[in-house]
Amino acid sequence: KQWYQRRVRGRFRPQFLDFTQKDSQEFTSFMLDALHEDLNRVLEKPHRQEEIDYTKLDYRVGGDRAWQQYKACNNSVIVDLFQGQFRSQTQCVRCKFTSTTYDTFMYLTVPIPSRGTVNLGTCIESFTQPEEIEWRCEKCKMMVKARKELTVWRLPTILVVILKRFSYSGMWRNKISTMVRFPLDNFSAEGHTAGWVSNEKERKNYRLFGVTNHTGTLEGGHYIGCTRNPVSGDWFTYDDHVIRPMKGAQALKKEAYLLFYTSLSEKEDRAALR
Numbered sequence: 294k295q296w297y298q299r300r301v302r303g304r305f306r307p308q309f310l311d312f313t314q315k316d317s318q319e320f321t322s323f324m325l326d327a328l329h330e331d332l333n334r335v336l337e338k339p340h341r342q343e344e345i346d347y348t349k350l351d352y353r354v355g356g357d358r359a360w361q362q363y364k365a366c367n368n369s370v371i372v373d374l375f376q377g378q379f380r381s382q383t384q385c386v387r388c389k390f391t392s393t394t395y396d397t398f399m400y401l402t403v404p405i406p407s408r409g410t411v412n413l414g415t416c417i418e419s420f421t422q423p424e425e426i427e428w429r430c431e432k433c434k435m436m437v438k439a440r441k442e443l444t445v446w447r448l449p450t451i452l453v454v455i456l457k458r459f460s461y462s463g464m465w466r467n468k469i470s471t472m473v474r475f476p477l478d479n480f481s482a483e484g485h486t487a488g489w490v491s492n493e494k495e496r497k498n499y500r501l502f503g504v505t506n507h508t509g510t511l512e513g514g515h516y517i518g519c520t521r522n523p524v525s526g527d528w529f530t531y532d533d534h535v536i537r538p539m540k541g542a543q544a545l546k547k548e549a550y551l552l553f554y555t556s557l558s559e560k561e562d563r564a565a566l567r
Contacts, residue, residue, distance in 0.1 A: 322400075326399075347395065352492070356492065402420075404457050410474060412474045418488055426438075446492045450557065456550055483497075501553070508548050519539065528540060
């Protein structure tokens with residue numbers, strides 16, 4: 294059965310055909326993209342779309358128009374559940390002209406900013422920290438220094454967070470084993486309180502339902518999954534074919550690599566299973 298599944302995956306993505314270690318983040322991305330393409334409700338995509346100047350629009354209007362334009366080509370249950378929206382703003386430090394764009398995302402890939410114990414909120418805020426860049430200002434008509442800021446404008450129903458456990462230094466690739474503390478319940482993401490959410494009307498309260506852990510080294514690592522049953526709330530760990538019950542607190546490990554959060558209530562989760 295495992296070999297058959299590997300052959301099916303390998304037909305669409307050859308790197309998943311053999312028995313060598315693969316990146317679970319790449320596999321998750323591949324599966325979600327493949328499901329989206331197969332389940333896309335848009336059978337005939339528009340040949341041309343209107344170019345929108347978001348600098349002249351109210352943020353809420355601009356975000357909604359960008360989202361609707363995206364869904365004119367991409368409309369599936371994967372988009373409904375897993376995709377959110379970034380807002381990117383670049384401001385010229387010379388004349389203060391600001392360019393605004395919107396892009397969709399399937400997951401947040403966040404850095405681990407220190408070697409000590411950190412919490413998930415700190416990692417996400419580090420991901421959205423403004424940066425100074427060289428940029429050609431449309432108003433100044435020249436290269437200038439600019440401030441670029443990326444924030445979340447639209448929150449997805451299911452939030453997937455990837456912790457950047459792997460760093461690169463020249464030809465070398467290292468694993469970061471820093472402990473990242475993340476909430477099992479009541480992970481609040483609101484425009485009024487979370488600095489990484491720029492839309493004040495966006496607010497979701499997330500509950501953890503799955504974790505992918507990476508143990509070992511880059512040369513000989515191993516993935517172990519943990520999931521929460523949406524009906525009973527019980528936690529289980531999946532180590533290849535071995536499935537064992539576990540306590541939710543045991544999911545809080547320094548090997549955590551992928552985090553899966555849902556904003557659905559337990560009642561909504563149970564209804565979705567019917």
